[in-house]
Structures are given as C-alpha cells and as structure tokens.
Amino acid sequence: MSSRTYYKTTTVIFALIGILHLVRIRQGWEAVIGGVSISMGVSVVAAIVAGYLAYRGYALSKHS
Template sequence: MKQRAFNEAAGTIFIILALLHLFRIFQGWEAVINGWKVPMGLSFAVVLVASFFALHAINLAKRK
C-alpha cells in the first residue's frame, strides 16, 4: 500500500470514529465495556483527538 492511500484510509477511519462518537453524544447512547459505563466526557475527548488525527492524515495525503 502506498503512503498516500494509507493516509487517506487512516483519515477516513478517524472521521468515521469521530462521527460515531458525536452521534453517541447527541443521541445519548450508552456504551458499556465489560460492565464499565463509558463516560460521555471520554467521547468528547475521542472526537477531538480523532478529528485532529483525521485532519493531519488527510493533509498528508494531499501532499505531493
């Protein structure tokens, strides 16, 4: 896989991840992992981090 294709794929995956967490926040979906209720604040953090990674991956894919 070429670097550009990898960066585009990674950016797309991070965009999907950020959107799913945004939907979770706005819809009030509950997430439970092995009996532990995942706090909404964690979804806010994931939206920020995943969006940051997605933007950088897309920018890297656009180079050259």
C-alpha cells in the same frame, strides 16, 4: 500500498470514528464495557482526537 493511499485510508477510518462518537454524544447512547459505564466525556475527548488524526491524515495525503 503507497503513502498517499495509507493517509487517505486512515483519514476515512478516523473520521468515521469521530463521527460515531459525536453521534453517541448527540443521541445519548450509553456505552458499557465490562460492566463499567463509559462517560460522555470520554467520547468528547475521543471525537476531538479522532478529528485531529483525520485532519492530519488528510493534510499528509495532500503532500504525498
């Protein structure tokens, strides 16, 4: 696998993760893991981090 393909793949994966977190926030979906309710703040942080990683993957794919 070339580095360009790797960066494009990670861009898509992180973009999807970020979008799903934004949808969770917008729709108000509850997330429970092991009986513990996960706050929306976790999704806000996760959406920002995933968005940044998607952006970096996209930028790196353009330079490869």
